[in-house]
Amino acid sequence: MSQASIPSHTVIDEALSQRIRTARHIVFFTGAGVSAESGIPTFRDAQTGLWAQFDASELATPEAFQADPALVWGWYEWRRMKVLQAQPNPAHFAIARLTQRFPHATVITQNVDDLHERAGHSNILHLHGSLHQPRCFTCGVGYSFDNEIPVEPDYGRRVEPPRCARCDGLIRPGVVWFGESLPAQTLQQAFDAAAQCDVLFSIGTSGVVYPAAQMPHIARDANAAIVHINPQPVSGIYSDDWMLIGAAGDLLPKLEREVFF
Ligand code: BJW
Ligand code: ZN
Numbered sequence: 001m002s003q004a005s006i007p008s009h010t011v012i013d014e015a016l017s018q019r020i021r022t023a024r025h026i027v028f029f030t031g032a033g034v035s036a037e038s039g040i041p042t043f044r045d046a047q048t049g050l051w052a053q054f055d056a057s058e059l060a061t062p063e064a065f066q067a068d069p070a071l072v073w074g075w076y077e078w079r080r081m082k083v084l085q086a087q088p089n090p091a092h093f094a095i096a097r098l099t100q101r102f103p104h105a106t107v108i109t110q111n112v113d114d115l116h117e118r119a120g121h122s123n124i125l126h127l128h129g130s131l132h133q134p135r136c137f138t139c140g141v142g143y144s145f146d147n148e149i150p151v152e153p154d155y156g157r158r159v160e161p162p163r164c165a166r167c168d169g170l171i172r173p174g175v176v177w178f179g180e181s182l183p184a185q186t187l188q189q190a191f192d193a194a195a196q197c198d199v200l201f202s203i204g205t206s207g208v209v210y211p212a213a214q215m216p217h218i219a220r221d222a223n224a225a226i227v228h229i230n231p232q233p234v235s236g237i238y239s240d241d242w243m244l245i246g247a248a249g250d251l252l253p254k255l256e257r258e259v260f261f
Pocket of ligand 1 (some may be wrong): 030210229234248
């Protein structure tokens, strides 16, 4: 097996169907592309991605938050409001249905939205945290949005972050910024699932952010079938991988129909 620029498997063939039907443990590893069809912007898509419009170093690092907490908090509140107004799409629902078909299924997401949960799946491994679970920057205690009046979804608006009830520190978004460690237990559970699965779907991710991007490599090393689903070919594909080109919201229901009906 070798790294390949042109993948040899590009359709849902009988070999893939067999691998899926006989799998005991399946992993769905998802990225921003899975929520794109719900209207949530990705990060690195050329025209529409967040990093095409915003500077990651000014918004997605602990240093950025310390330098200008209201800028960072306002931007994340804008994104949280977009998610609250969005609905899960056919990809989220297909993943939730497909997980029911296997003795073991693990959903590992890099996404900070809650659209997998709202599609009916309760036990999601969130590698990069959640927009919905902020915490104190100083002491780490969780903060509840329960009584908050949402801010307008205006991405230019600065919003002062709330204060911690315990130590009066600033409340920060509950996401994992560049240079920060991922939640250790969640990461270990994800590594374990990748190492034990028979098929890993890598869906809607550019696969450039580590350590999350290790998941397909760990699964491949354990002889799992790797299936990439993306409208464009992703880098780091191996010759034995499947690369299904298209939108997750189209391809996952199609795959479900072709493999199981
Ligand atoms: C569709 C679709 C449709 C569109 N259907 N598909 C050099 C080498 C290696 C590593 C490093 C390095 N320098 C620094 C690092 C470490 C760094 C890293 O990996 N950087 C790389 C970018 C180079 N990693 C970290 O810092 C991590 N921590 C860490 O390593 O700790 C140890 C450490 C300590 C001290 C110093 C250094 C290291 C933490 C990473 C945290 C990432 N955080 C973000 C932001 C979260 C908060 C927020 O939401 O604002 O997480 S970055 C951003 O990227 C976000 C995402 O979860 C993550 C991955 O993006 P994703 O999901 O792949 O989205 P895109 O936009 O990239 O791709 C979307 C894809 O969807 C595209 O392919 C489209 O084609 C496709 N698509 N429509 C299906 N309809
Ligand atoms: Zn505190």
